[in-house]
Amino acid sequence: MTTPSPLTAQQVQFFHEEGYLIVPDVFDPADLEPLRREMAVAIDAKARALQAEGKLTQLHAELDFDRRLAAIYRDSKENGEAIMRHLEGLRGGGFHAPEMFDVIAHPKLMAKVASLLGTEEIVSSSVYRLRPKLPNIGRGVVPWHQDSGYLATHCDKQMIITCWIPLVDATVENGCMQILPRTHRGEVSNHRTGGNAGFLVIEDQDLPDDPRKAITAACPRGGVVFMTNRTPHCSTPNYSDHIRWSVDLRYQSAEAPNNVGLWPEAIDAAGQADAAFYEKVNVACYPPEADFLVHSKKTPEAVTDYAEFVRRRAVYDQTKSSFSAYGRWKQSATPVK
Numbered sequence: 454m455t456t457p458s459p460l461t462a463q464q465v466q467f468f469h470e471e472g473y474l475i476v477p478d479v480f481d482p483a484d485l486e487p488l489r490r491e492m493a494v495a496i497d498a499k500a501r502a503l504q505a506e507g508k509l510t511q512l513h514a515e516l517d518f519d520r521r522l523a524a525i526y527r528d529s530k531e532n533g534e535a536i537m538r539h540l541e542g543l544r545g546g547g548f549h550a551p552e553m554f555d556v557i558a559h560p561k562l563m564a565k566v567a568s569l570l571g572t573e574e575i576v577s578s579s580v581y582r583l584r585p586k587l588p589n590i591g592r593g594v595v596p597w598h599q600d601s602g603y604l605a606t607h608c609d610k611q612m613i614i615t616c617w618i619p620l621v622d623a624t625v626e627n628g629c630m631q632i633l634p635r636t637h638r639g640e641v642s643n644h645r646t647g648g649n650a651g652f653l654v655i656e657d658q659d660l661p662d663d664p665r666k667a668i669t670a671a672c673p674r675g676g677v678v679f680m681t682n683r684t685p686h687c688s689t690p691n692y693s694d695h696i697r698w699s700v701d702l703r704y705q706s707a708e709a710p711n712n713v714g715l716w717p718e719a720i721d722a723a724g725q726a727d728a729a730f731y732e733k734v735n736v737a738c739y740p741p742e743a744d745f746l747v748h749s750k751k752t753p754e755a756v757t758d759y760a761e762f763v764r765r766r767a768v769y770d771q772t773k774s775s776f777s778a779y780g781r782w783k784q785s786a787t788p789v790k
């Protein structure tokens with residue numbers, strides 16, 4: 454394979470000035486095919502399991518990845534939700550497969566992230582989200598927020614890069630993201646709990662700029678939307694006839710606070726790890742999730758492989774961390790009249 458190209462100096466400058474960067478061709482669309490295929494297999498397996506339990510009658514197996522889950526959801530919200538929960542990738546649960554890890558650690562992505570972080574020593578978080586935004590279903594509409602709203606306060610001034618990767622062309626019609634540019638250098642805005650679908654929300658009066666200045670982050674399959682953790686963004690409804698599939702991943706310098714290599718010595722029946730674990734794990738920007746070294750020039754032998762990635766996700770999933778970003782935000786969202 455040829456050495457993947459870094460970003461140009463102009464792209465890096467744009468990212469640091471604007472707080473985001475859209476690169477339309479990080480991947481060949483074919484690079485994402487194995488992930489799409491494995492996700493389709495996971496949907497099929499869960500749909501068949503629901504059928505075996507007598508909960509689902511129509512498999513819709515004739516429909517492709519971009520339409521099948523929407524048809525299942527239309528027949529039964531419960532079945533659609535069950536499949537989404539099975540996929541979403543929360544903590545150690547949800548969908549994980551070598552094809553997912555291959556995207557997280559993909560050399561083409563690492564080259565771009567290294568350009569933005571200014572280092573080849575890169576830590577990723579096992580927190581990733583697979584987002585099936587179904588046509589005309591409100592659940593996938595994400596209100597204004599900064600990713601820092603979900604992270605620990607001691608990481609407010611760190612650089613944590615979100616890579617938002619569409620698995621279909623993301624367009625205005627199918628609910629791509631909106632981004633408020635040049636606002637990422639200030640403090641973390643006031644977030645409120647109780648936004649759409651339980652997400653945190655920055656209400657308009659708390660946004661660092663007029664939301665009418667937002668840019669529309671359309672991005673083709675193969676592209677990546679890069680954002681900082683303090684870049685306000687949201688996403689809009691899907692008015693198309695297909696699912697807007699995407700995955701979002703997070704990366705930071707190995708110098709930024711993290712829990713790489715930290716394992717709980719023991720976990721009791723109630724899911725409590727040893728006290729030393731909680732004391733140390735709170736240094737991470739998002740303590741409930743296992744960080745791991747994903748790319749390194751200095752110590753390539755220390756880079757985490759898929760088997761260890763799975764082990765770390767599973768062991769962190771068992772620990773009941775007391776950290777909740779929601780505790781940072783006291784006020785709940787203004788009810789919509």
Ligand SMILES: O=C(O)CCC(=O)C(=O)O
Binds near residue numbers: 593594600615629688
């Ligand atoms: O995929 C979306 O609609 C929103 C994604 C998002 O908010 C994020 O990646 O932080």
